[in-house]
Amino acid sequence: MKMITVAGPPSSGKTSVILRLAESLKLNIGVVKFDCLTSFDKARYKAAGIPVQIGLSGKFCPDHFFVNNVEGGVSWGLRNGIDVLITESAGLCNRCSPHITGITSVCVVDALSGVHTPRKIGPMLKFADIVVVTKGDIVSQAEREVFAWSVKQANGSAQVLSVNGITGQGAFMLSKKVLEAREITSLTDSRLRFTTPAAACAYCTGETRIGENYQMGMMRKMEYEI
Amino acid sequence: MIDFGNLIAAQPLSALLADYPVVRDFFLNLNLPPLNEAKSLADALLEADDDWLLEFGLTREEIPSQLAAFLTTMTAAESGRAVTSLTIIGGRDKSGGAENIELHIEPGTVVSIVGPTGSGKSRLLGDIECLAQGDTPTARRILIDGAEVTEDDRFNLEGKIVAQLSQNMNFVMDLTVAEFLEMHARSRAVGVSGDADALIKTCFECANSLAGEKFTPETKVTQLSGGQSRALMIADCAYISQSAIVLIDEIENAGVDRREAIALLAQSEKIVLISTHDPLLALGADKRIVIKNGGISAIIDTSAEEKASLVELEKIDRLLYNTRKTLRAGGQINDLGTL
Ligand SMILES: Nc1ncnc2c1ncn2[C@@H]1O[C@H](COP(=O)(O)OP(=O)(O)OP(=O)(O)O)[C@@H](O)[C@H]1O
Numbered sequence: 001m002k003m004i005t006v007a008g009p010p011s012s013g014k015t016s017v018i019l020r021l022a023e024s025l026k027l028n029i030g031v032v033k034f035d036c037l038t039s040f041d042k043a044r045y046k047a048a049g050i051p052v053q054i055g056l057s058g059k060f061c062p063d064h065f066f067v068n069n070v071e072g073g074v075s076w077g078l079r080n081g082i083d084v085l086i087t088e089s090a091g092l093c094n095r096c097s098p099h100i101t102g103i104t105s106v107c108v109v110d111a112l113s114g115v116h117t118p119r120k121i122g123p124m125l126k127f128a129d130i131v132v133v134t135k136g137d138i139v140s141q142a143e144r145e146v147f148a149w150s151v152k153q154a155n156g157s158a159q160v161l162s163v164n165g166i167t168g169q170g171a172f173m174l175s176k177k178v179l180e181a182r183e184i185t186s187l188t189d190s191r192l193r194f195t196t197p198a199a200a201c202a203y204c205t206g207e208t209r210i211g212e213n214y215q216m217g218m219m220r221k222m223e224y225e226i
Numbered sequence: 227m228i229d230f231g232n233l234i235a236a237q238p239l240s241a242l243l244a245d246y247p248v249v250r251d252f253f254l255n256l257n258l259p260p261l262n263e264a265k266s267l268a269d270a271l272l273e274a275d276d277d278w279l280l281e282f283g284l285t286r287e288e289i290p291s292q293l294a295a296f297l298t299t300m301t302a303a304e305s306g307r308a309v310t311s312l313t314i315i316g317g318r319d320k321s322g323g324a325e326n327i328e329l330h331i332e333p334g335t336v337v338s339i340v341g342p343t344g345s346g347k348s349r350l351l352g353d354i355e356c357l358a359q360g361d362t363p364t365a366r367r368i369l370i371d372g373a374e375v376t377e378d379d380r381f382n383l384e385g386k387i388v389a390q391l392s393q394n395m396n397f398v399m400d401l402t403v404a405e406f407l408e409m410h411a412r413s414r415a416v417g418v419s420g421d422a423d424a425l426i427k428t429c430f431e432c433a434n435s436l437a438g439e440k441f442t443p444e445t446k447v448t449q450l451s452g453g454q455s456r457a458l459m460i461a462d463c464a465y466i467s468q469s470a471i472v473l474i475d476e477i478e479n480a481g482v483d484r485r486e487a488i489a490l491l492a493q494s495e496k497i498v499l500i501s502t503h504d505p506l507l508a509l510g511a512d513k514r515i516v517i518k519n520g521g522i523s524a525i526i527d528t529s530a531e532e533k534a535s536l537v538e539l540e541k542i543d544r545l546l547y548n549t550r551k552t553l554r555a556g557g558q559i560n561d562l563g564t565l
């Protein structure tokens with residue numbers, strides 16, 4: 001089974017890109033969608049006949065939740081005869097990245113989100129092998145070029161591809177890269193490309209009250225100017 | 227190719243920054259604390275706070291090599307790829323019939339694409355955009371400089387040799403025209419380039435001459451009218467974009483001087499393909515491709531007689547244009563002869 005990790009800011013077009021990719025791959029695709037509190041994608045995958053598992057992190061750190069559950073996804077894929085397993089993560093904060101060494105990683109960004117956005121996204125984009133730009137067909141050529149330049153600034157080694165989430169234009173170029181992904185049978189002993197947050201404080205375990213009295217564990221204080 | 231590793235090790239930061247202002251972006255991207263620019267990067271980093279580096283997942287050793295890789299990518303992005311010819315090798319039409327054509331197009335040539343709605347004009351542009359290698363529904367193949375495009379090249383050339391212009395495109399950046407052109411020019415030129423200002427000026431003036439209504443460099447790009455936007459996009463394609471091939475999908479009714487716009491792109495030694503229902507654009511091209519049922523059914527060189535007909539058609543177009551202008555200005559159309 002091949003595996004890829006797909007990440008990107010909310011509404012950047014991850015699900016559409018995956019659906020177009022699936023049409024182009026013509027293989028058994030399985031999706032594990034990681035989200036925080038809700039996910040609306042199940043119906044879209046079902047409608048396309050793609051087996052999907054949804055993982056909601058709820059009160060846990062979404063990034064830690066991802067690492068704790070991604071291996072289970074691999075077993076699920078193997079049990080179900082999936083050819084290409086895709087994890088889609090939306091709930092992660094910009095601090096983190098679900099990308100794993102040796103696993104083809106994709107970051108989806110929206111050309112409408114502003115030219116400097118690629119430089120602000122962080123590890124999710126910085127550690128991706130492929131950066132897919134969506135909605136590029138409706139912005140000017142110049143903005144597309146500046147956007148691609150901005151992606152290069154943040155991640156010089158990434159392959160930048162334009163995919164139209166509606167017509168599927170460009171999806172087949174992406175599918176060629178996905179077919180080059182490594183075959184895997186397990187993720188045990190693989191490594192994340194970037195660390196997850198080190199915090200373990202009261203708020204990690206469900207505290208909602210604000211105030212010094214409730215702040216316990218590992219945390220960091222800002223130094224405000226006088 | 228410059229050995230940036232050595233360059234970074236040998237120079238104080240101030241010298242490096244003077245030659246490559248884009249280095250400042252690299253520091254911003256990494257959120258590095260202010261560094262002592264009188265020293266080399268490695269030495270300056272020795273003074274940087276350990277905790278800070280650790281916090282952002284950086285080590286002193288990897289930053290100089292990351293910067294070298296960054297400069298290599300950013301300077302490579304600058305140099306466009308020249309194209310000496312584009313070849314379209316026929317595939318099949320919608321019924322599977324063979325196209326049996328091979329068309330070579332050289333820089334400075336304008337080719338129009340005509341055919342009924344739904345016949346496959348945009349599809350042909352799409353094939354060129356992705357440098358199809360027999361793997362699209364039309365099975366066409368596109369050669370660059372007479373040679374097949376390898377898989378690797380296809381990925382590396384993505385977005386670099388083909389520029390596109392269509393009716394659906396808009397500006398979305400919150401920038402003025404001047405800032406916008408500067409930003410685009412900057413994304414291409416990494417080192418200090420004195421002629422960027424001249425280029426921006428020429429581009430702005432040209433956009434203004436193409437547009438019906440004039441605009442200033444201080445206008446926000448998002449506030450430009452449809453015609454003004456199109457004019458700016460075309461001028462930008464001609465002067466600033468590095469792409470050697472320009473694909474235009476229906477810019478008719480755009481309120482720009484279409485003939486002048488196309489001539490401008492051809493002059494800048496681009497290969498221009500334009501899908502159109504507009505007779506002036508179709509005949510204004512050097513050649514036209516006729517599409518029927520998804521396939522190229524003919525390739526016609528614009529004849530001398532057609533060029534003569536074009537002159538007559540332009541008179542009619544001028545008449546319509548002047549009528550429109552008179553009506554817009556509140557005038558009346560009583561005598562066509564005076565228009
Ligand atoms: N040779 C072909 N084989 C299979 N499908 C094709 C072929 N050529 C075109 N098509 C398909 O036909 C449809 C219509 O083509 P297209 O959109 O390119 O038409 P068009 O000429 O641009 O129309 P319009 O003038 O309305 O813009 C598209 O879905 C396209 O992919």
Ligand SMILES: [Mg+2]
Nearest residue numbers: 347348475501
């Ligand atoms: Mg069309």
